Amino acid sequence: MSKWSGRCAACKYLRRKCPQDCVLAPYFPSNDPHRFSAVHKIFGASNIAKMLQQLPEHVRMEAADCMAIEAYCRIEDPVYGCVSFIDQLQQQIIEAQSLTNQINAQIAFYNAHNNQLTIDPFSSSFDQTD
């Protein structure tokens, strides 16, 4: 077995030996080379390693996953990155709020109309002034 076998995606990409305590190995397995090349392109290998090392081990996989999401987004959309998702979702929420407001206004109208009917169902027939 050569010293190069069993390297993680990061060490394979960086053409270096993968040490037993490689900080990147658990989060960038060799069977997913695109994941590392994406985060490397956006954040840089040393930044990724630094950011992961500063975190407790039990959250490192989630951090690596989120960095990978951000990197994929920025590669796909080099201007807005994943911020475009935030904009789109905020827009959807604004539209949903607007829709909810419209529906609530309709319900209020309905309720007012039904209350009127309950109090005096035929008032409109008698109250017409023209």
Place this chain on the structure above:
Amino acid sequence: MSKWSGRCAACKYLRRKCPQDCVLAPYFPSNDPHRFSAVHKIFGASNIAKMLQQLPEHVRMEAADCMAIEAYCRIEDPVYGCVSFIDQLQQQIIEAQSLTNQINAQIAFYNAHNNQLTIDPFSSSFDQTD
């Protein structure tokens, strides 16, 4: 005037002379040093310069703004970064959809009830079987 005066935030941070054609200067002015230190910490200066250079000039400011947002988010939340916003917003949309579904169900109930009244307002009085 020394050769160091009028440097952009990036060149000031990196302790280098700011060339007239500095690619970072228009997007990282000297009056906002935190903006550059944030993106530098997360993406690295060379990555930022590379990413901006690959874009047409008219979208570089927006790209720098989005990188700054991502960087601030990741500094504040080193595990999820701005992906936490995406999760929160998606959760809000799911809740808004659930609320809209509830309201629509109420409206359908209302409509069915009102139609019944319109067709035969007193049917319930006559149709009672007990």
